[in-house]
Amino acid sequence: MRTPDVPQARPKGFGFELFGNIGCPTEAAKSHIIKGIFAYDETSAWVGPPGSLKSALLADAAVAIASGADWFGHRNKCQTGVIYFALERADLVRRRLLAIAKSKGLERLPIAVVPAVVDLVRPDSVRKVLDTIADVEAEFYGPDFDGGTGMRGAGVLMFDTWAKLIAAGGGDENQAKDQGAIFANLQRIKNVTGGPHVALIGHTGKEADRGPRGSSAIVGDVDMLVTINGEEIKTASITKANDAPEGPLFSFKSKVHEFGFDEDGDPITVNIIEATDEVQASQGRQPKLTPNQRTMLLLLQEAGKAGLITEDWNAKAKEAGIGERRRADLTDARAGLKAKGLAREYMDRWNACS
Known part of the structure; x- marks a missing residue:
């Protein structure tokens, strides 16, 4: 006699995965868009001071992603659409994208510019963003496209700038709670749309080597933090990266693109970027260090992967004779190592950069 089927109890809580069902990383590898930089279901932040060409750089990335081209030697693994939320200078974004495409001989690309004030501080604002994404994907892939069926639509969402994204909802970039609210809403968007990559464009503070402007919460919330200087x-x-080596990615410089001439005969131009090999060789050379910096770097390297909290690093440095007469020598040496890309700090713990 066949044993009657016993109905399985429906789970009442959140979904879960048993340890025995977790696949090996080689079986469930990360789904890259641009290998080593942009991956599905991740968030990156690209920060720099004014004039650092951060927006121009991400516009260049948008064209590479949408056209299926490699980017600065990093392989394009998945050509996909890009939605660029231009919270400021939308006209500049349009001209820059057009200039980059023209310089590469490209015409039709799955890129959309959203020139709107986007508020992602409040949860009810998520619906408007989701509707916008759906409208754009219908243009990219046809009116029958349905992201809910498991198909991936626009693979990359860019928000320019992070400060305007927070301010649009009345938030304060110095408040971790406001930043946290936006990241929670970005995750809600990812969950509904199949996990696109989210790229945030932001500013560094008054001291560029100290990272993004405002609350340091962003450092812990992104999968990769890229600083431009x-x-x-x-x-x-x-x-900062969850599973990528820290250090220089690539170098680039400004390039002026001319569209033609206006009615007065003056050139119509926009700044875009181009790769440069000029500093590649110099990156292999060890930066010049002061005696204090060399000693403090050695102490940090000896600590290994565990690193040192500031207090312990200071104590070891003092035992070596640094900072006994002038405490600022300790601060200066730490700041110098960080600026040279030889030391990094997170939550008051320092590690040597490999």
Whole structure:
């Protein structure tokens, strides 16, 4: 006699996965868009001071992603659509995207610019963003496209800038709770839309080497933090990543694109970016260090992966004779190592950069 089927109890809580069902990383590898930089269901932040070409850099990334091209030597693994939420200077964003496409001989690309004040502080604002994404995807992939069926639509959402994204909802970028509210709403958007990559464009503070402006909560909330610095030659460096090595990614510089001439005969231009190999060789050379910096770096390297909290690092440095007469020597040495990309700090713990 066949045993009657016993109805399974429906779970009442959140979904879960048993340890025995977790696949090996080689069986469930991360789904990359641009390998090593942009991956599905992750968030990156690209920060730099005014004039660092951060928006121009991400516009260049948008064209590469949408066209299926490699980007700064990083392989394009999945050509996909890009939605660029231009919370400021939307006209500049349009001209810049057009200039980059023209310089590469490209015409039709799955890129959409949303020139709107986007509020993501309040949960009820998520619906408006989701509706916008659905409208754009219908244009990209046809009116029958349904992201709810498991198909992935626009793979990358860019928000320019982070400060305007917070201010639009009356938030304060110095408040961790306001930043947390936005990240919670971004996750809600990812959950509904199949997990696109979210790229945030933001500013560094008054001291660029101290990371993003405002609350440091953003450092813990993103999967990758990229800081842009430099004068004529800019360098994009990973300063925090969940599963990628920290250090310089690539270098680039400004390039002027001319569209033509206006009615007065003056050129119509916009700044875009181009790769440069000028500093590649210099990146392999060890930066010049002061005696204090060399000693403090050695102490940090000896601590290994565990690193040192500031107090312990100071104590070891004092035992080595640093900061006994002038306490500021300790601060200066730490800041110098961080600025040179040789040390990083998170939640008062320091580690040597490999």
